[in-house]
Amino acid sequence: MRTAFDFSPLYRSSIGFDRVFDLLENASQTTAVDNWPPYDIARTGEDAYRITMAVAGFGQDELSITQERNLLLVSGQKSPEDEGEYLHRGIAGRAFQRRFELADHVKVTGAGLENGLLTVDLKREIPEEMKPRRIEIGSADTPKVEHRKGGTDKQAA
Template identity: 65%
Template structure:
């Protein structure tokens, strides 16, 4: 499979405040093929709610770690070193793993649960009140109070 590298440097010259997004795009275009274990799903459950579900069969709650560092969610797993004997076939994944998920601004982790080998992480985008759209009242000139109306008298101005 052929990969295409994009040059985002022209966008850095003509945009302000998008540097994190452009850096994420640039990093994604450079990303190596990642290990596909453990498998996971990302679902959008409503306009502002998301869910990550990871199949982590064989891992207990104590062997899993979730960390949020600014806009990065890191899910990692490390099995305890318990030898159960000599394996004739070892098909159940148990190797250590680390998955990274880049989170958008204002996305918060609401909770996580481990049920039947599925780790479920619920996320919610919560915009601050000042960033939400709000209606602005329109008034007419007659509705303005007299104290706010200013009049310029050009006849009494000194030259």
């Protein structure tokens, strides 16, 4: 059963949230679920996160991590092997591509591969100009701000 949400009332009273609405619409669409490779997402600090993926059998040269604006793409492609004939092949070695939607200002700070686990560390780094700042309130005898319009000097009332 699929439930469709109508976000049009929200468009009338919000500006700049188009990306959020698109993410919600995409999440509500039913798609084939691919559970391979398995992964965990952990919050390791106030603005720090870690993705851990089980990529047993893949080497560093067979894995690729790419960050675009708001997207992290982790992919793996095994190099061809000619090591005889397999009687049973239980270790998955198929190619994969896993996408993670990232919030604004989230950056990859590091990645490592150890014991078949790929870890990708992420950190949200909000620029100084976007952080909240305290505005000083002046006293009543503070000089008024001058505004210049059309080249004439007039003091604002």
